Amino acid sequence: MFTFSIKGQDYCITSDYSPNKSLLLNTTHPDYSQYAFCVKIYVHVIRKDNHTGGQSISDVNEALSYLDLDFNPYQIYFDWDNIINYIDDTAIFDNPAGYWLSLPENQDGVDIYLFDDSVVHPVTGLGYGSTTNVGETSKLMVTGYFVGYEELLYSLPKSHILSHEMGHVFNLWHTHHGEDSNEDPDACDELVDGSNSDVCGDYITDTPADPNMGFNIDLSNCEWTGSGVEDNGDWYDPDEKNIMSYSHPYCMEYLTFEQSKRIKTALAVFPFLQLVSTYSNSAVNPCATSLLNYYPNSSNEVLNLDLTNKAFNTIYTFNLCDSYGNVVLSGESQNVLNTLDVSSLDEGIYYLHFFENGELTIKQIIINH
Ligand SMILES: [Zn+2]
Numbered sequence: 001m002f003t004f005s006i007k008g009q010d011y012c013i014t015s016d017y018s019p020n021k022s023l024l025l026n027t028t029h030p031d032y033s034q035y036a037f038c039v040k041i042y043v044h045v046i047r048k049d050n051h052t053g054g055q056s057i058s059d060v061n062e063a064l065s066y067l068d069l070d071f072n073p074y075q076i077y078f079d080w081d082n083i084i085n086y087i088d089d090t091a092i093f094d095n096p097a098g099y100w101l102s103l104p105e106n107q108d109g110v111d112i113y114l115f116d117d118s119v120v121h122p123v124t125g126l127g128y129g130s131t132t133n134v135g136e137t138s139k140l141m142v143t144g145y146f147v148g149y150e151e152l153l154y155s156l157p158k159s160h161i162l163s164h165e166m167g168h169v170f171n172l173w174h175t176h177h178g179e180d181s182n183e184d185p186d187a188c189d190e191l192v193d194g195s196n197s198d199v200c201g202d203y204i205t206d207t208p209a210d211p212n213m214g215f216n217i218d219l220s221n222c223e224w225t226g227s228g229v230e231d232n233g234d235w236y237d238p239d240e241k242n243i244m245s246y247s248h249p250y251c252m253e254y255l256t257f258e259q260s261k262r263i264k265t266a267l268a269v270f271p272f273l274q275l276v277s278t279y280s281n282s283a284v285n286p287c288a289t290s291l292l293n294y295y296p297n298s299s300n301e302v303l304n305l306d307l308t309n310k311a312f313n314t315i316y317t318f319n320l321c322d323s324y325g326n327v328v329l330s331g332e333s334q335n336v337l338n339t340l341d342v343s344s345l346d347e348g349i350y351y352l353h354f355f356e357n358g359e360l361t362i363k364q365i366i367i368n369h
Contacts, residue, residue: 010121010124010126010128010215010246011126011127011128011129011146011156011161011164011215011249012128012129012130012161012164012165012168012174012246013097013121013128013129013130014129014130014131014133014134014165014168015133015134015182015183016133016134016173016174016177016181016182016183016184016187017133017134017136017182017183017184018133018134018135018136018171018173018183018184019133019135019136020135020136020171020266020270021135021171021184021186023269023270024135024171024262024265024266024269024270025203029265029268029269030268031261032261032264032265032267032268032279033257033260033261033264034281035075035264035268035279035280035281035362036075036076036077036279036280036281036282036284036285036286037075037076037077037263037264037267037277037278037279037280037286038077038078038079038277038278038279038280038285038286038287039076039077039078039079039109039267039276039277040078040079040080040108040109040110040276040277041064041067041078041079041080041109041110041111041112042080042085042109042110042111042112043060043064043080043083043084043085043112043114044084044085044086044087044103044111044112044113044114045060045084045085045086045087045114046086046087046089046092046093046096046113046114046115046116047086047087047088047093047116048088048089048090048093049088049089049090050088051086051088053093053116054086054093054114054115054116055114055116055117055157055158057084059114059155059157059158060084060114062158063112063114063142063155063157063158063162064078064080064162066158066159066160066162066163067162067163067166069163070160070163070243070254070255071163071166071255071260071263073254074255074257074260074263074264075285076260076263076264076267077285077286077287078287079287087103093115093116093119094119096113096115096119096141096143097121097128097130100113100115100130100141101132105137105138105139106138107138107272107275107276108275108276109138109276110138110139110140110166110169110276111138111139111140112140112141112142112162113139113140113141113142114141114142114143114157115141115142115143115144115157116143116144117143117144117145117155117156117157117158118144118145119143119144120143120144120145121144126144126145126146126147126156127142127143127144127145127146127155127156127157127161128142128143128144128156129141129142129143129156129161129162129164129165130165131165131168131169133168133183134168134171134172134173135168135169135170135171135266135270135273136272137169137272138169138272138273138275138276139169140162140165140166140168140169141165142156142157142159142162143156143157144156146159146161146248146249146250148219148248148249148250149219149220149250150219154249154250156249159249159252160243160249160252160253161249161252163243163252163255164243164244164252167243167244167255167259167263169273170262170263170266170267170273171262171263171266171270172202172204172244172255172259172262172263173202173203173244174202174210174212174244174245174246175201175202175204175207175208175210175238175242175244175245176201176202176210176211176212176213176238176245176246177201177202177203178190178200178201178202179201179210179211179212186199187200188200188201189201189209189230189231190202190209190210190230191209191230191231191232191234192208192209192230192232192234192235192236192237193232193234194208194209197209202244203262204256204258204259204262205258206256206257206258206259207239207242207244207256207258207259208236208237208238208239209230209236209237209238210236210238210239210242210245211226211228211230211236211238212246213226213238213240213245213246213247214226214246215246215247215248217240217247217248217250217251219248219250219251222240222241222247222248222250222251223240224238224240224247241253241254242254242255242256243255244259264279267279268364271366274297274364275297278292278361278362278363279361279362280359280360280361280362281360281362282359282360284359286361292305292307292310292354292361292363293305293306293307293308293309294306294352294363294365297363297365297366298365298366298367298368299342299365299366299367299368300342300343300367300368300369301341301342301343302339302340302341302342302343303320303339303340303342303352303365304337304338304339304340305318305333305337305338305339305340305352305354306337306338307333307334307335307336307337307338308335308336308337309335310356311335312334312335313334314334314335314356314357315332315333315334316332316333316334316335316354316355316356317330317331317332317333317354317355318330318331318332318333318352318353318354318355319331319352319353320340320342320345320350320351320352320353320365321350321351321353322346322348322350322351323348323349323350323351328345328350329342329345342367343369345367346367347367347368347369348366348367349364349365349366349367350364350365350366350367351363351364351365352364352365
């Protein structure tokens with residue numbers, strides 16, 4: 001159906017197909033940009049049969065530090081239970097691309113598969129990362145190394161490429177999306193003057209038009225070595241520091257505010273991302289209050305609000321609002337299991353507002369009879 005173009009250098013082999021694009025772009029969503037989000041993650045490390053090779057505990061922490069570095073400035077945090085799931089299988093270790101899609105996927109967290117720094121792509125001879133298309137599943141992988149300034153070798157799992165693939169999970173396209181898209185029927189070239197930046201390119205207005213730098217970057221100054229003009233005759237000036245570009249991993253530094261806004265919308269409205277995340281209207285990291293357990297979601301007859309992991313001797317208040325903001329159910333509780341009868345509510349999307357020590361956490365609840 002579609003093919004990846006593996007270039008001489010290519011650190012990401014994610015297809016630009018996005019099954020949820022219309023949900024993201026073609027409907028009017030609330031502005032979630034000032035909310036804080038917590039994303040649950042699972043970390044899997046692939047080793048050889050004899051338990052050797054692969055990323056060490058300190059390597060994993062270094063890799064995850066890139067997620068914090070790139071997402072925390074926008075109040076997007078990650079919640080990891082500090083448990084590494086080791087997969088000790090030499091066949092998988094040696095062939096990430098052949099096996100990683102068949103590895104298990106948790107529904108309530110993003111699965112991060114970290115392969116060994118030594119295992120490269122058989123064609124490019126370099127490391128690579130991948131997700132299953134853009135904004136489709138909560139699963140990603142990174143393997144191998146890249147060649148940085150003065151030919152030094154760097155680990156790709158311990159680089160901004162981990163954030164790049166996480167960006168794809170959160171429905172960010174490449175900044176050059178539209179230039180050479182295989183899978184997006186609406187794709188069109190973004191103009192340098194920004195006049196079509198909301199409907200072409202990566203559909204993000206604060207990333208400059210990007211013709212696809214193809215990793216052709218002068219590593220001594222992180223400047224794109226190419227040049228060219230778009231249809232208006234204006235010279236391209238792409239952002240070599242943007243993590244979602246085909247700049248070079250050595251030069252990547254950040255995501256933009258509009259990219260963070262896109263991520264938060266996707267986390268709030270995509271069903272598969274709702275399952276892995278929670279959000280709050282406070283500035284406090286909502287991962288710190290993520291002991292709120294509720295199930296099932298979607299709910300039919302009852303919604304269980306399990307506060308048994310919460311602190312003793314505190315009164316917690318909660319309410320359930322419909323999508324118009326009307327409170328349809330409310331209550332107070334100590335740290336016990338609450339079984340809420342939702343059988344009489346109309347089907348649809350609701351919001352559970354949970355108050356703890358003055359902080360509000362909001363969870364999206366689907367009622368489906
Ligand atoms: Zn990519």
